[in-house]
Amino acid sequence: MVEQRPRVVSGIELWRWRNQAMQAAIANDISPYEVDWLLQEIAGLDRLALCLESFKDLSGIPMAMSLIDLEELWQRRLRDRLPAQYIAGITPWRQFKLMVSSAVLIPRPETECLIDLAVAAISQSEAIPPLDQGHWVDLGTGSGAIAIGLADALPKATIHAVDYSTAALEIAQANAQNLGFAERIHFAQGSWWEPLTSLKGQFSAMVSNPPYIPTETVATLEPEVMKHEPHLALDGGADGLDDIRHLIEVSSSYLRPGGVWLIEMMLGQADTVRELLQNQGSYCNIQIHSDLEGIERFALAYVNP
Ligand code: GLN
DSSP states (O other): OOOOOOOEEOHHHHHHHHHHHHHHHHHTTOOTHHHHHHHHHHHOOOHHHHHHTGGGGOSOEEOSSOHHHHHHHHHHHHHHOOOHHHHHTEEEETTEEEEOOTTSOOOOGGGGHHHHHHHHHHHTOOOSSOTTSEEEEEESOTTTHHHHHHHHHOTTEEEEEEESOHHHHHHHHHHHHHTTOTTTEEEEESSTTGGGGGGTTOEEEEEEOOOOBOHHHHTTSOHHHHHHSOGGGTBOOTTSOHHHHHHHHHHTTTEEEEEEEEEEOOTTOHHHHHHHHHHHSSEEEEEEEEOTTSOEEEEEEEEOO
16 A cells, blocks of 8 residues: 655644755755745645744644655755746646646746737737637647637637647646636647648637747756756757748648637747748738747737638
8 A cells, every 4th residue: 555645744844844945945046935836836825924934833734745745846846957837736827727747838928928919819800700709729739728718718719729749638638627618628639730620721710839949959948948848849840940830831721711820939030930921822911929028929920811
């Protein structure tokens, strides 16, 4: 029988752990606030209890994992640069808490803008029927973040979510289930549009955060990303644009006339992506949008009406 490690700790025990974890964080060039974020997620403590250290006096604090397991994972944070979100198994994204594991890329704050851009793209269009209805797809859904964001923002749309990785799809489906969107999102395994051939020409929109980092650059990313996040979700080939080129090439036959094509990309790719969209010949009203740091991060286009 597997021994059950105790999951209830005393306040004083957790207080001692927090102090040494914070010191170790500073010594290893990691923000000590990560410790408090982990304690909010894993021990259910609120920020005030952490600030005032009032949890120190509690006799029993129920934890999502034992202190021994937390310490083991924290050591991996320090030594292997395991991201804190993989320790907690959770990340905040828009108004959601999404489950994450090393099978999926940790959804980034900048990616949240894709949902607002999609909503804005609908209001700029005079398509009939309006674009907020019909089929929408998140290609390369990973944790399901974009699909869930779209399901929430577009109550009239049918959302599809595709990923090549079955392990990622399991996480995405669990997230949809936990957040109450299971009925709204259709999941499919496969490469980009491949599982959706029966709906060719019918999509109101495609949204994607594809891999876009050049292969050689992947090795230079911070160790949290390079060592722990799935390279399938990061590596976009020699110039980083392999998947974006594919999405430009094939998407116009899946989208309806006037449909929206919207992707995330990397610093320095905007001019090439705009040119690729122009040269393909099926797209109009091509727009580049910046993220909150001012980086040209998103490309949006409409299929010719
Ligand atoms: N934005 C991610 C990063 O900073 C990359 C995501 C992607 O390739 N789509 O690592």
